[in-house]
Amino acid sequence: MTANGSDVSVIPHAAASSAHLEVEDVVSGYGQIMAIKGITLRVDTGEIVALIGANGAGKSTTLRTVSGLLRPRSGRITFEGQKLDSVAPHKIVARGISHVPEGRAIFSQLSVRENLEMGAFQRKDKGGIAEDMERVAVIFPRLRERMKQDGGTLSGGEQQMLAIGRALMARPRLLLLDEPSMGLSPVLVETIFNTIIDINRAGTTILLVEQNASMALQIASRGYVLESGTIAMEATAAELRASDRVRKTYLGES
Amino acid sequence: MRMESKKAWYRWPLMAVAVTGLALFAAACSDDDDGDDGGDETPAATSAATSGATQPAGGGETITISAGESIKIGISTTLTTDAAELGIPIRDAALLALSERPDIEGFSIENVIADDLCSGPGSEAAAQQLIAAEVVAVIGPMCSGGAVAALDDYGAENIVVITTSATNTSVTAQGATNLARTAWNDDVQGEEMAKFVYNELNLTNVVLVDDQSTYGKGLMDVFETSFTELGGTVASREVVTVGEQDYSAVVTTITGESPEMVVFGGYIAEGAALVRQLGDAGYEGAFMGADGIADQDFIDQAGEAAEGAYVSRGPQALETNFDEFIAKYIAEYGEDAGTQFTDFTYDGVNVLLNAIEQVATVNSDGDLEINQDDLIAAVKGITLENGATGTVEFLDNGDRDLAVGAINRVDQVTGGVLVELN
Amino acid sequence: MEQWIQLTIDGITLGGVYACIALGYTLVYGVLRMINFAHGELFMMGAFAGVYTLQGFQDHTSLNEDLPSLTITAAIFMGIVVAVVLAVLMERIAYRPLRHAPRLAPLISAIGVSIFLRNVMLRYTNARREVYPDVFPDGSIEIGDVSVSYIKLFLIGMSILFMVGLYLFIQRTKTGTAIRAVAEDRDTAALMGIDVDRTIVLTFVAGAALAGATGVCYGMYVGNAAAGMGFIPGIKAFTAAVLGGIGSVPGAMLGGYFLGLSEAYTTKLFGAQYKDVVAFVLLVAVLIFRPWGFLGKREDRRA
Numbered sequence: 001m002t003a004n005g006s007d008v009s010v011i012p013h014a015a016a017s018s019a020h021l022e023v024e025d026v027v028s029g030y031g032q033i034m035a036i037k038g039i040t041l042r043v044d045t046g047e048i049v050a051l052i053g054a055n056g057a058g059k060s061t062t063l064r065t066v067s068g069l070l071r072p073r074s075g076r077i078t079f080e081g082q083k084l085d086s087v088a089p090h091k092i093v094a095r096g097i098s099h100v101p102e103g104r105a106i107f108s109q110l111s112v113r114e115n116l117e118m119g120a121f122q123r124k125d126k127g128g129i130a131e132d133m134e135r136v137a138v139i140f141p142r143l144r145e146r147m148k149q150d151g152g153t154l155s156g157g158e159q160q161m162l163a164i165g166r167a168l169m170a171r172p173r174l175l176l177l178d179e180p181s182m183g184l185s186p187v188l189v190e191t192i193f194n195t196i197i198d199i200n201r202a203g204t205t206i207l208l209v210e211q212n213a214s215m216a217l218q219i220a221s222r223g224y225v226l227e228s229g230t231i232a233m234e235a236t237a238a239e240l241r242a243s244d245r246v247r248k249t250y251l252g253e254s
Numbered sequence: 255m256r257m258e259s260k261k262a263w264y265r266w267p268l269m270a271v272a273v274t275g276l277a278l279f280a281a282a283c284s285d286d287d288d289g290d291d292g293g294d295e296t297p298a299a300t301s302a303a304t305s306g307a308t309q310p311a312g313g314g315e316t317i318t319i320s321a322g323e324s325i326k327i328g329i330s331t332t333l334t335t336d337a338a339e340l341g342i343p344i345r346d347a348a349l350l351a352l353s354e355r356p357d358i359e360g361f362s363i364e365n366v367i368a369d370d371l372c373s374g375p376g377s378e379a380a381a382q383q384l385i386a387a388e389v390v391a392v393i394g395p396m397c398s399g400g401a402v403a404a405l406d407d408y409g410a411e412n413i414v415v416i417t418t419s420a421t422n423t424s425v426t427a428q429g430a431t432n433l434a435r436t437a438w439n440d441d442v443q444g445e446e447m448a449k450f451v452y453n454e455l456n457l458t459n460v461v462l463v464d465d466q467s468t469y470g471k472g473l474m475d476v477f478e479t480s481f482t483e484l485g486g487t488v489a490s491r492e493v494v495t496v497g498e499q500d501y502s503a504v505v506t507t508i509t510g511e512s513p514e515m516v517v518f519g520g521y522i523a524e525g526a527a528l529v530r531q532l533g534d535a536g537y538e539g540a541f542m543g544a545d546g547i548a549d550q551d552f553i554d555q556a557g558e559a560a561e562g563a564y565v566s567r568g569p570q571a572l573e574t575n576f577d578e579f580i581a582k583y584i585a586e587y588g589e590d591a592g593t594q595f596t597d598f599t600y601d602g603v604n605v606l607l608n609a610i611e612q613v614a615t616v617n618s619d620g621d622l623e624i625n626q627d628d629l630i631a632a633v634k635g636i637t638l639e640n641g642a643t644g645t646v647e648f649l650d651n652g653d654r655d656l657a658v659g660a661i662n663r664v665d666q667v668t669g670g671v672l673v674e675l676n
Numbered sequence: 677m678e679q680w681i682q683l684t685i686d687g688i689t690l691g692g693v694y695a696c697i698a699l700g701y702t703l704v705y706g707v708l709r710m711i712n713f714a715h716g717e718l719f720m721m722g723a724f725a726g727v728y729t730l731q732g733f734q735d736h737t738s739l740n741e742d743l744p745s746l747t748i749t750a751a752i753f754m755g756i757v758v759a760v761v762l763a764v765l766m767e768r769i770a771y772r773p774l775r776h777a778p779r780l781a782p783l784i785s786a787i788g789v790s791i792f793l794r795n796v797m798l799r800y801t802n803a804r805r806e807v808y809p810d811v812f813p814d815g816s817i818e819i820g821d822v823s824v825s826y827i828k829l830f831l832i833g834m835s836i837l838f839m840v841g842l843y844l845f846i847q848r849t850k851t852g853t854a855i856r857a858v859a860e861d862r863d864t865a866a867l868m869g870i871d872v873d874r875t876i877v878l879t880f881v882a883g884a885a886l887a888g889a890t891g892v893c894y895g896m897y898v899g900n901a902a903a904g905m906g907f908i909p910g911i912k913a914f915t916a917a918v919l920g921g922i923g924s925v926p927g928a929m930l931g932g933y934f935l936g937l938s939e940a941y942t943t944k945l946f947g948a949q950y951k952d953v954v955a956f957v958l959l960v961a962v963l964i965f966r967p968w969g970f971l972g973k974r975e976d977r978r979a
């Protein structure tokens with residue numbers, strides 16, 4: 001399969017049973033505006049899949065539709081074999097999907113600890129929650145010192161850590177990450193991406209939306225390119241990195 | 255997302271506050287509004303469109319009621335808000351009197367009821383409803399502020415108005431020719447109350463409290479003038495707000511003056527709360543109110559603190575047919591409403607029906623003709639013997655003629671009921 | 677001097693009532709950015725539930741004399757139940773269908789609910805006040821010239837108790853934290869697995885429970901319940917909520933006491949006819965310098 005500047009590449013479908021999340025022909029948007037116009041994508045168990053595209057391509061809309069904040073107008077979404085479309089967002093969390101929204105959206109008037117507790121809202125196992133709280137504190141030591149502080153007083157990087165930590169508190173099997181590198185210094189971006197790899201190694205499947213396509217394609221196994229609400233390309237990460245079109249448009253190379 | 259832009263988020267609570275502030279301010283300024291907007295439930299004037307009556311606008315023309323149509327009598331009283339405690343018995347008394355005279359000259363009599371909210375705007379709205387329903391005459395409005403406001407509306411249509419409960423002097427002081435009132439004028443009562451307190455009880459230092467209504471404030475104004483002329487001292491004048499119930503700050507202010515008596519002008523709900531809280535605060539002086547609280551409800555609401563309170567009932571005719579009236583009222587409604595306004599209303603309706611009987615004539619087509627000027631003259635010139643409140647005659651200004659043998663009655667709450675002194 | 681102490685107590689009594697009602701406005705505003713203008717009617721309905729409960733005990737038992745603490749507790753409980761049930765219905769029927777309508781729509785709907793409830797009770801009571809049976813022990817505590825009746829102490833104490841209870845609920849429980857999360861960002865709260873609709877209902881429930889319980893205590897204090905009794909306290913409490921910073925729980929409490937005290941002092945200084953005018957002048961003055969109220973958040977962080 002050659003990805004150099006040509007059309008959509010097709011990856012042979014893996015066995016259906018290994019498909020974790022399947023999005024088929026989904027149309028979704030806001031009011032009259034259809035931000036995504038029939039996209040199909042798949043995330044297999046254990047994978048990191050990158051979703052890249054220009055501003056306004058529909059990446060966030062895709063994630064918001066999967067996590068139930070938006071209702072698909074048509075198409076099907078299944079997670080672990082079960083239909084997901086038209087399920088309320090809080091029930092989707094219960095099914096094992098956590099969504100770290102764009103811009104972190106931490107609760108600024110809740111303390112760091114309360115933010116993390118909200119991440120575990122549906123869980124009843126006090127012991128498990130305490131354990132996970134500890135695990136998050138190990139992953140992000142800076143949060144440990146700031147447990148009692150209001151979320152709003154954290155720096156941008158700390159907020160991103162909190163947002164990811166908070167999502168982990170639900171013990172998701174699929175993590176949707178929307179631009180975790182946004183607004184962070186290069187060093188911090190490294191840290192965050194390493195953490196993402198760690199989280200994935202620990203068993204969480206990840207669908208990663210990124211502007212920073214080069215970083216995303218380094219840690220992802222496969223990727224999709226979204227253009228104006230439709231999937232323009234679909235290939236392994238290595239193939240996408242090698243593609244002229246991706247290099248020109250999304251990796252900023254000439 | 256429901257994010258508001260930086261500045262906009264507080265704009266609208268600010269606006270809402272401004273609006274409610276204005277509403278409260280308006281309520282505080284208007285004479286006689288009880289601050290309650292619950293007036294959506296006005297029993298509508300029922301049959302405006304289909305009447306065969308012709309209603310000339312102004313100028314004392316003749317109303318013609320075609321055969322088969324009915325004579326419509328409007329009732330403007332208060333059916334919602336706290337003042338409905340008096341307004342509903344007034345309506346009931348009017349309906350009782352109407353039911354006793356089903357027709358005049360073979361023309362049936364129909365009532366049209368409008369809720370006047372005991373307020374100026376409410377009474378004007380009620381007037382418009384009744385005018386639209388083409389009533390021949392109106393019983394009401396219930397409250398003084400409302401009567402003052404609505405008189406012009408009725409005057410413009412030359413409709414005769416008999417108020418049976420708006421007792422403030424200003425009601426008859428307007429110079430309206432189409433008005434008569436079966437209830438006594440507050441001036442007489444305020445003066446008599448002052449004399450009673452100063453001469454009979456020998457108290458010289460009082461605090462006056464009113465509910466800021468035309469009636470309550472008016473009565474206390476007269477009391478203050480008379481009491482001061484007699485040589486008494488009004489230590490301070492306080493007000494309570496209708497619709498509220500916690501008057502402790504007013505009570506604290508009153509007790510700070512250590513008066514011998516607190517005199518109240520207003521209605522049941524506020525009077526009862528005031529007495530109760532005076533009691534809670536350990537006030538041991540006397541209390542006096544007027545006909546606005548002359549009701550068992552006042553005693554029930556005020557509880558033990560009401561014991562010993564004086565209640566001026568205003569002038570009372572010596573010879574009345576009250577017993578006969580109240581027996582009929584109880585037979586119809588189960589209990590005595592305990593307010594004299596039912597009696598005034600019963601007489602007011604009978605004055606009106608007698609006057610209509612005097613002037614209504616059937617013409618050659620079989621239609622009933624009532625000349626508006628004749629009707630007004632007949633009401634003003636009436637002598638109603640054996641009324642529930644004695645013999646009813648009117649002065650030129652529409653006020654009840656006191657010359658027809660009356661005394662001033664004062665009750666005292668004794669053992670949980672009103673008992674006439676003497 | 678004694679008089680000023682007395683007035684301070686008067687102000688705290690009424691202020692506590694305003695504060696308890698204000699909390700309901702502020703909580704609902706927090707999660708829905710909507711003023712529930714029918715909230716004052718929940719206070720009124722609570723007072724009616726209380727009076728009917730006590731009247732029932734009066735008519736059928738001698739418990740009002742023998743065990744007033746039980747009947748009073750039962751009355752407060754019924755006040756809470758009735759207010760909560762009504763609040764849930766109100767949210768379901770009148771507000772939720774309008775969640776995505778222009779802002780004015782739920783506001784008008786709320787005014788409609790308010791008028792409806794008031795008139796239902798006017799009809800039901802024939803515009804008469806229902807008198808509370810005399811269950812509370814008479815008497816007062818005297819310190820020098822200052823006298824505070826037991827019932828007043830009770831009202832002061834209960835309002836503080838209710839407020840502390842609500843504060844702990846909002847600050848310390850998981851549901852309370854969820855209410856704060858929904859208030860700040862509904863979508864993100866949903867992403868945490870919080871059932872937003874349910875949390876909104878619980879917010880109404882919390883505010884209603886407080887209003888209903890306060891209604892019963894206030895009714896016992898003034899001695900009656902009436903259809904119109906929620907109107908003015910409702911407006912005052914709303915003012916208190918705005919004064920304190922609408923959306924802020926401590927702000928509502930502060931605003932309530934501020935307003936109560938301002939009314940008490942103004943009554944003495946200028947007469948009761950000016951207390952509302954003074955209160956609104958203060959309100960405008962506060963809002964000019966701090967449009968977000970005493971303790972409100974400016975909310976500019978999330979813009």
Ligand SMILES: Nc1ncnc2c1ncn2[C@@H]1O[C@H](COP(=O)(O)OP(=O)(O)OP(=O)(O)O)[C@@H](O)[C@H]1O
Nearest residue numbers: 030033035053054055056057058059060061062102
């Ligand atoms: N709440 C909204 N209402 C209306 N249109 C919206 C809304 N949110 C996004 N859009 C539109 O939908 C389209 C897709 O937006 P989306 O947020 O999915 O883009 P994106 O790929 O995530 O872009 P970015 O990289 O800038 O985050 C855009 O045209 C955007 O203007």
Ligand SMILES: [Mg+2]
Nearest residue numbers: 059060061102
């Ligand atoms: Mg985006």
